[in-house]
Amino acid sequence: MTETFDTTRQPPQVKGFPILGNILDLAKDPGKFFYHCYRQYGPVFSIKVLNKSYKVLAGPEAAKFMGSGDGKIKLRSREFWEGLINEYQTKYLLGAEDGEIHKKLRNVMKNGFSKKALDGKYDQFIETTDNMLEKDWLPGNSVPVVAGMQRLVTAQLGWLLTGRVPLDYVEDIRITIQNILNVLVTRQRPKILLKMPAYKKAFKRVTELGNLMVEDYYANKGKKSQSEKTLVDAIMEEHERNSDLIPKSDLVLLMTGPYVAGLDTVANTVASMIYLVLKHPKVYQQIQNEVDGIFSKSGPFEESSLKQMPTLFGAIMESMRLYPVAAASMRVANTNFEYENCHIQEGELLYMGITVPHHMEEFFPQPTKFDVHRYSRERAEHMQPGAYSPFGRGPHTCLGKTLADTQMMLSMARLFYRLDLQLDPINYEIKVKTAPTPGPARSFKVRVNGYRN
Numbered sequence: 001m002t003e004t005f006d007t008t009r010q011p012p013q014v015k016g017f018p019i020l021g022n023i024l025d026l027a028k029d030p031g032k033f034f035y036h037c038y039r040q041y042g043p044v045f046s047i048k049v050l051n052k053s054y055k056v057l058a059g060p061e062a063a064k065f066m067g068s069g070d071g072k073i074k075l076r077s078r079e080f081w082e083g084l085i086n087e088y089q090t091k092y093l094l095g096a097e098d099g100e101i102h103k104k105l106r107n108v109m110k111n112g113f114s115k116k117a118l119d120g121k122y123d124q125f126i127e128t129t130d131n132m133l134e135k136d137w138l139p140g141n142s143v144p145v146v147a148g149m150q151r152l153v154t155a156q157l158g159w160l161l162t163g164r165v166p167l168d169y170v171e172d173i174r175i176t177i178q179n180i181l182n183v184l185v186t187r188q189r190p191k192i193l194l195k196m197p198a199y200k201k202a203f204k205r206v207t208e209l210g211n212l213m214v215e216d217y218y219a220n221k222g223k224k225s226q227s228e229k230t231l232v233d234a235i236m237e238e239h240e241r242n243s244d245l246i247p248k249s250d251l252v253l254l255m256t257g258p259y260v261a262g263l264d265t266v267a268n269t270v271a272s273m274i275y276l277v278l279k280h281p282k283v284y285q286q287i288q289n290e291v292d293g294i295f296s297k298s299g300p301f302e303e304s305s306l307k308q309m310p311t312l313f314g315a316i317m318e319s320m321r322l323y324p325v326a327a328a329s330m331r332v333a334n335t336n337f338e339y340e341n342c343h344i345q346e347g348e349l350l351y352m353g354i355t356v357p358h359h360m361e362e363f364f365p366q367p368t369k370f371d372v373h374r375y376s377r378e379r380a381e382h383m384q385p386g387a388y389s390p391f392g393r394g395p396h397t398c399l400g401k402t403l404a405d406t407q408m409m410l411s412m413a414r415l416f417y418r419l420d421l422q423l424d425p426i427n428y429e430i431k432v433k434t435a436p437t438p439g440p441a442r443s444f445k446v447r448v449n450g451y452r453n
């Protein structure tokens, strides 16, 4: 029997300007915009961006729906990624697939993208981090934080994937990601940008990097022990076993994908965190005490030490709550369905405003306050259903989540252990950018007063 729907049940339309619609609010601060709309209009509302209409499903209702079996059936992703798929001429893209293919692809990549990738390599990871801090964060200098963190993250991911630090490619990776996300994924910028020589050159260089990674794999094939293998080996071995799932056409994007997924997300989150910590001297002092306690011990770094830095952990969690890198995820309705008394039509474009609860006092009392103790076992405010979703929800939840958590903990632990920092100027107030990934403006700087250790 076919289900019938009352298609006249439409969500409220958010007020906006003629032609522009709600684009200005959306471009300024999508997280705040969705939060205010949720308060005024409820858990589902319509917005206009130029002449296109989108429904927004927001709040804890949306977070719970997205993470449920129902959400898995009723939402799909492909359309939002089509621009990127066409640009790279790939068959599949992890973010765009759903169902069996998506499950299989995640399975191939899950270990390489998880914190398991760091097993037995913590000391080398710390060495790579320290080398970058010694290169870019010199005493007496004023350091642009987002750019500095992008170089650090590129070095860490490159070392982890290939054993090499591709610093020559940082700018190319940055330009490519910026254009891909702005033009092809979030569609906040015109397509003409992809015809510009700067993008074309960067794209060519990133493709060259991907091809070099493939060549490297063949050159070293059979020489690595199981524990030395990385995400690159997992992808290439599957390509050789099953070229239907991983065809040659998909290799370059798969090789460089970790940079696309991990560079801006980690760099922006830790940049927000550095700002918040330096703004709160008591928290800064507590973190220094914690990291000094860990690194003053002799012997190799042990994974269990990550659990002994609760203030540092709370500061990272608060940064992702207050400044999430994805204020909303984009989806398409996979079928006709009723949602909160409104009709959703198959094929409609949807914004899932699942970080709206991050700003709700019902979940996080005094929500604008930077409070690193919210995540303690006693309070665990983030554990309430639907409350906290910095890594997304449902089948596409961040595959690099555990790796990112560990990477951020270790990087920030080393930064605060090694360096004495202050905001520059000392009374600096954060300015945020939203494109391509929300985070502190590139003008945000800190001064390195000197080495602590």
Ligand code: HEM
Residues within 6 Å of the ligand: 094, 095, 096, 106, 113, 157, 258, 259, 261, 262, 263, 265, 266, 269, 320, 325, 326, 329, 330, 390, 391, 392, 393, 395, 396, 397, 398, 399, 400, 401, 403, 404
């Ligand atoms: C602070 C750090 C990070 C944050 C906040 C973050 C956030 C997210 C979010 C919100 C999604 C879901 C997007 C959606 O639903 O459409 C996602 C997906 C993903 N992330 Fe992350 N991410 C981070 C770091 C990383 C890192 C370091 C990697 C790997 C190197 C990574 C790999 C991925 C992958 C592969 C996916 C796609 C999963 C899928 O479609 O099945 N992420 N991330």
